[in-house]
Amino acid sequence: MLFAKNIFVGMRPECFLLPRLTISFWRSMSTKPQKKSEAKAPHLKTFKIYRYDPQDKKKKGHMQKYTINLNDCRPMVLDALLKIKTEQDSSLSFRRSCREGICGSCGMNIDGVNRLACTHKIKLKGTTKIYPLPHMYVIKDLVVDFSKFIEQHKRIMPYLIREKAHAEGKDQCLQSIKDRDSLIGYVECILCACCSTSCPEYWWHGHTKAPNDFLGPAALLNAYRWIKDTRDEGTKLRLSKLTNYYNLYRCHQINNCTKCCPKRLAPGKAIADLRLLVANFKKKKKGDLEGNLPSDPHKACEPKEDC
Ligand code: SF4
Ligand code: SF4
Ligand code: FES
Numbered sequence: 001m002l003f004a005k006n007i008f009v010g011m012r013p014e015c016f017l018l019p020r021l022t023i024s025f026w027r028s029m030s031t032k033p034q035k036k037s038e039a040k041a042p043h044l045k046t047f048k049i050y051r052y053d054p055q056d057k058k059k060k061g062h063m064q065k066y067t068i069n070l071n072d073c074r075p076m077v078l079d080a081l082l083k084i085k086t087e088q089d090s091s092l093s094f095r096r097s098c099r100e101g102i103c104g105s106c107g108m109n110i111d112g113v114n115r116l117a118c119t120h121k122i123k124l125k126g127t128t129k130i131y132p133l134p135h136m137y138v139i140k141d142l143v144v145d146f147s148k149f150i151e152q153h154k155r156i157m158p159y160l161i162r163e164k165a166h167a168e169g170k171d172q173c174l175q176s177i178k179d180r181d182s183l184i185g186y187v188e189c190i191l192c193a194c195c196s197t198s199c200p201e202y203w204w205h206g207h208t209k210a211p212n213d214f215l216g217p218a219a220l221l222n223a224y225r226w227i228k229d230t231r232d233e234g235t236k237l238r239l240s241k242l243t244n245y246y247n248l249y250r251c252h253q254i255n256n257c258t259k260c261c262p263k264r265l266a267p268g269k270a271i272a273d274l275r276l277l278v279a280n281f282k283k284k285k286k287g288d289l290e291g292n293l294p295s296d297p298h299k300a301c302e303p304k305e306d307c
Contacts, residue, residue: 043070046127047080049092052138061138063129064089070122077128078106078117094142101262104190107133107197108142114194116262133193135203148207149193152215155241156223161234166292173231176288186225186270188263193218195257195267201250214250215242217257217267224270227277230287239278248274 044067052061066084073083078096085092094117095105101119108117109131122128136144160173196202196216205214215223220242227238242248248271255268276282 040071043124044068045070045080045122045124047084048127048129049081049084049142050131050138051092051141053091053140070124073122075121076118077110077115077120077122077130080122080128081117081130092142093140102190104192107192107194107262109134114198114260116192116194119262133197135207136193136197146193149191149196149216149218151210152206152213152219153191153222155210156215156219156226157234157238158222158226160226160229160232161237162231163233172293174287174289174291174293175229175231179230179287179289182230182285183225183228185265186221186228189218189221189225189265190263191218191222192262194260194262195221195265198256198260199251200254200256201252205246205250208246211244212246215247217251217271220248220251220274221265221267221270224274227274227284230285230289235277235284242274242278248278 046065046067048063048065050061051064053059066088068080068083068087073079076099078099081092081094082096085094094108096118097103097105099106099118101116104116106117107114109115110117110120111123111128114133117130130142132138132142132144136146136149139145162173166173196206196218199206199217201214202216206216207213223238223242226232227235251268251271253268253272258266258268261267273282277284
């Protein structure tokens with residue numbers, strides 16, 4: 001046995017190539033070709049998809065049936081939609097980009113729950129019904145109008161507010177690792193709107209005229225994210241904008257939003273914490289580190305002339 005092991009020591013890798021090729025050739029010869037009767041039976045799956053074309057004035061919104069073979073389809077609902085669009089109906093419209101749960105563009109209502117089509121697996125049995133996100137204005141098929149949602153997001157000022165102006169791109173705001181970690185569970189929001197469009201309060205009060213509208217769980221979670229950030233110095237201003245009867249207080253803590261968030265965030269909890277801050281029951285935590293990094297971090301990395 002020892003001898004058998006030793007004879008391979010020192011041999012070049014090319015020496016192993018020919019025997020390997022020979023073995024794989026004989027293996028391929030020995031496997032029997034599949035008979036026609038043994039070929040995989042098609043696994044047919046039906047989807048009912050909401051269709052609406054604003055240019056076809058005679059047709060109202062309706063459901064259309066499509067059947068595909070799951071044997072040659074990848075496992076996610078977005079894969080099925082792409083297959084239908086490529087092979088059966090190129091007029092079917094929906095948004096998608098990253099196909100891996102990062103861009104937030106493929107939010108839709110699948111079998112009654114708001115989800116991302118790219119991260120939701122196709123159910124192997126029964127018919128799957130797909131609608132656009134609920135209570136949003138439909139532009140075409142599964143594409144909805146996000147303008148109000150984006151406008152509400154803008155209103156929570158989704159950027160760092162600092163009292164002293166600092167040189168953009170030159171200074172670094174200090175934050176300890178622990179403080180940065182406390183933002184986990186908030187910064188991952190991809191603005192897919194699955195939460196807001198599953199919230200009954202957002203359905204009734206989300207689309208009224210600003211400022212008398214409910215901002216919805218997505219905007220409020222992001223408002224809390226910026227308030228919680230120890231580098232941010234705009235807490236007073238941010239909270240003053242939420243004291244309105246509608247903006248924050250329409251939430252009834254039913255937590256539909258938290259249940260359907262595809263990133264497993266908890267907007268319902270963020271709203272509850274925001275209320276405590278607005279009512280002065282809770283104070284913002286002071287950061288472990290304050291101020292800016294004094295030197296230009298980019299310059300600090302540049303090699304010096306004399307070395
Ligand atoms: S909180 Fe969740 S469901 Fe709501 S927009 Fe962000 S990622 Fe989407
Ligand atoms: S917890 Fe509040 S924001 Fe979330 S679904 Fe319920 S009412 Fe809407
Ligand atoms: S395609 Fe980007 S999240 Fe689904």
